[in-house]
Amino acid sequence: NHTAIRHNEESISYVDLHDRVDEVRTSLRSCGLNPGDRVLLRMDKSIDTVAIMLACLSERLIYVPAPLSWPVRRVNTIIELSSPRLIVDQELDAGPPGSHADTGSDIDVDPGGALVVGSLSHLVQVSVEGSTSDAAAATHREAVEVNSPDVDPVAYLLFTSGTTGTPKGVTITDGNALAFVRWSADAVSLTPADTVAGNAPFSFDLSVFDVYAT
Numbered sequence: 001n002h003t004a005i006r007h008n009e010e011s012i013s014y015v016d017l018h019d020r021v022d023e024v025r026t027s028l029r030s031c032g033l034n035p036g037d038r039v040l041l042r043m044d045k046s047i048d049t050v051a052i053m054l055a056c057l058s059e060r061l062i063y064v065p066a067p068l069s070w071p072v073r074r075v076n077t078i079i080e081l082s083s084p085r086l087i088v089d090q091e092l093d094a095g096p097p098g099s100h101a102d103t104g105s106d107i108d109v110d111p112g113g114a115l116v117v118g119s120l121s122h123l124v125q126v127s128v129e130g131s132t133s134d135a136a137a138a139t140h141r142e143a144v145e146v147n148s149p150d151v152d153p154v155a156y157l158l159f160t161s162g163t164t165g166t167p168k169g170v171t172i173t174d175g176n177a178l179a180f181v182r183w184s185a186d187a188v189s190l191t192p193a194d195t196v197a198g199n200a201p202f203s204f205d206l207s208v209f210d211v212y213a214t
Contacts, residue, residue: 002192004214005047007129017054020047024055027124031115033085035060038157040084040114042066042075042091045202048120050211052088053202057155057174064157064169065202077167078159084114092118152176158205177208185213 004014012020033039039061043049056063064082066075068090079087117123152175158166190196190213198210 005050008212010047017047017051020051021054021058023124024051024120025058028055028059028061028086031086031123031126033059033061034061035153037085038062038064038082039086039088040064040066040079040082041202042068042087042089044068044090045198046183049202052059052120052123054212055062062154062157062171064159066159069201069205074149078116079203080168080171081159081169082157086123087114087116088117088120088123089118092116092122114203158203172205172208177212180205181209181212184209190214 001013001015003011020158028039035096037038039052039056041052041063043052044067053063055061064078064084066078097168115126117126152173154171155174155177156172158170158172160170161167184190194214196210196214199211200207202211
């Protein structure tokens with residue numbers, strides 16, 4: 001029951017984090033998301049953000065970090081380029097999940113039919129309200145995995161500024177991330193007793209070590 005994450009005044013144990021991730025995984029399935037779908041995270045660093053990232057990895061979904069500090073114009077471009085099936089936008093007003101126009105977000109691009117929620121609790125809420133049957137969800141997911149085999153699936157999508165000022169996406173696979181984390185943890189002789197400071201934003205590749213090396 002050791003502490004997994006400490007953020008400001010909040011902390012969570014590995015056991016409770018596991019349970020929270022399982023809850024998110026269930027919600028993602030109920031929303032009809034399938035392996036290879038993209039999930040855009042317009043969120044500050046938080047325990048919930050990490051839980052969604054871990055759940056996406058478990059479900060073979062591709063998460064796309066887009067910090068709140070980024071200009072809206074940049075986020076709009078990334079939405080258009082990444083075509084997410086789900087957008088978690090922390091800027092949304094509290095209320096029922098829906099379209100950006102209904103909830104007051106400053107993102108003005110058409111999300112193209114993506115499900116839009118404002119928080120982890122909103123995601124859980126909408127997944128319960130619009131859940132598909134377990135049998136239908138399982139059948140569809142199996143079909144996707146059989147018809148689209150991927151020995152090294154894409155884990156997340158990071159956007160750079162690009163030499164022209166237009167964001168450019170870089171896909172990172174499970175194998176890429178695992179190789180980096182294993183190498184870096186070994187290079188600094190990381191042990192279970194160590195604490196790792198998470199200074200880099202989740203949109204920056206060095207954050208992979210901060211989150212997953214522990």
